Amino acid sequence: MTDLSRRAVMAGMGVAAVASFAPTASAFAPQSGKQAPGFYRYKVGDIEITVVNDGVSRMPIDDGFVRNVPKAQVNAYLESIFMEKDIYAGPYNPIIINTGKQLALVDTGTGEIGFRSSEGINGRLMLNLAAAGVDPAAIDVVILSHYHGDHINGVIKADNTLAFPNAEILVPESEHRFWMDDGEMNRAATPRIEATFKNARRVMTPDVLKRVRPYAWGKDVIPGVMAVATPGHTPGHTSHIVSSGSKSVYVQADVTHAPFLFARNPGWHFMLDVDPVAAEATRRKVYEMLYAERMLVQGFHYPFPAVGHLEKAGDGYRETLVQWSPTI
Numbered sequence: 001m002t003d004l005s006r007r008a009v010m011a012g013m014g015v016a017a018v019a020s021f022a023p024t025a026s027a028f029a030p031q032s033g034k035q036a037p038g039f040y041r042y043k044v045g046d047i048e049i050t051v052v053n054d055g056v057s058r059m060p061i062d063d064g065f066v067r068n069v070p071k072a073q074v075n076a077y078l079e080s081i082f083m084e085k086d087i088y089a090g091p092y093n094p095i096i097i098n099t100g101k102q103l104a105l106v107d108t109g110t111g112e113i114g115f116r117s118s119e120g121i122n123g124r125l126m127l128n129l130a131a132a133g134v135d136p137a138a139i140d141v142v143i144l145s146h147y148h149g150d151h152i153n154g155v156i157k158a159d160n161t162l163a164f165p166n167a168e169i170l171v172p173e174s175e176h177r178f179w180m181d182d183g184e185m186n187r188a189a190t191p192r193i194e195a196t197f198k199n200a201r202r203v204m205t206p207d208v209l210k211r212v213r214p215y216a217w218g219k220d221v222i223p224g225v226m227a228v229a230t231p232g233h234t235p236g237h238t239s240h241i242v243s244s245g246s247k248s249v250y251v252q253a254d255v256t257h258a259p260f261l262f263a264r265n266p267g268w269h270f271m272l273d274v275d276p277v278a279a280e281a282t283r284r285k286v287y288e289m290l291y292a293e294r295m296l297v298q299g300f301h302y303p304f305p306a307v308g309h310l311e312k313a314g315d316g317y318r319e320t321l322v323q324w325s326p327t328i
């Protein structure tokens with residue numbers, strides 16, 4: 001029997017490597033330092049969806065980040081799933097829906113203003129739309145899920161002009177009514193909620209308001225895209241079901257924020273939920289349905305490409321993202 005010791009093998013490999021690798025030029029190349037464009041396409045029946053990444057937010061985790069769980073427990077959980085503690089890296093993923101007849105954008109990311117204030121960590125929708133070959137002027141409708149800044153700020157550019165100059169802006173009617181009501185603004189329970197009212201007024205310029213068309217729950221917003229009531233995160237928070245033939249995807253917006261925290265722990269109350277008890281009830285109902293129906297879910301705050309399925313894990317659900325596919 002040949003004595004093939006580890007040392008002999010290593011020595012043999014070294015000889016082989018030297019023998020087969022004869023460089024003819026310097027291998028030096030500058031490092032890129034840049035990430036690849038963030039867009040991903042898939043089909044739902046005849047409909048083509050393009051997930052267009054808007055970057056991430058990096059928020060410090062303070063006490064109160066999860067209202068009903070101490071910061072130390074949130075940090076211990078993050079470390080247990082191999083994520084950085086003390087920081088919440090929340091992804092942003094708007095989508096383009098091409099029905100074959102209409103081009104719709106669902107939610108707009110943080111916009112040019114976000115790009116500048118975050119130094120390019122978010123507000124990347126326009127860059128990634130360009131990389132995906134989508135002209136903002138070709139978008140027929142912008143569909144908004146709710147009025148938090150990471151969903152509506154991209155409706156306008158930094159100079160307050162329309163980012164999607166030819167688009168109608170379709171808004172959940174109860175969400176629009178709530179955030180545009182001065183009486184509700186005067187009753188705002190916290191400074192954060194008051195700031196959301198003020199931001200909604202900043203984004204809803206006269207030019208934007210001319211293009212706003214409110215839509216109702218339980219009906220098609222455009223053919224193939226139905227609005228579903230998922231209140232709690234905000235009073236008029238809305239999800240959408242995109243269907244074509246026997247295929248569908250549940251576009252959940254913020255039923256959970258990032259699933260690695262709030263799908264796995266559906267009882268955790270995120271600080272941005274306006275009504276955390278209603279948000280938890282919605283979350284448990286929607287996730288039980290998604291699990292039972294084995295339904296594809298697209299999540300605005302899911303890690304890119306932000307689309308996958310759910311399995312049960314502990315008291316909650318664990319997301320399994322789709323595999324990268326080189327074809328559509």
Ligand SMILES: [Zn+2]
Binds near residue numbers: 148150254300
């Ligand atoms: Zn959000």
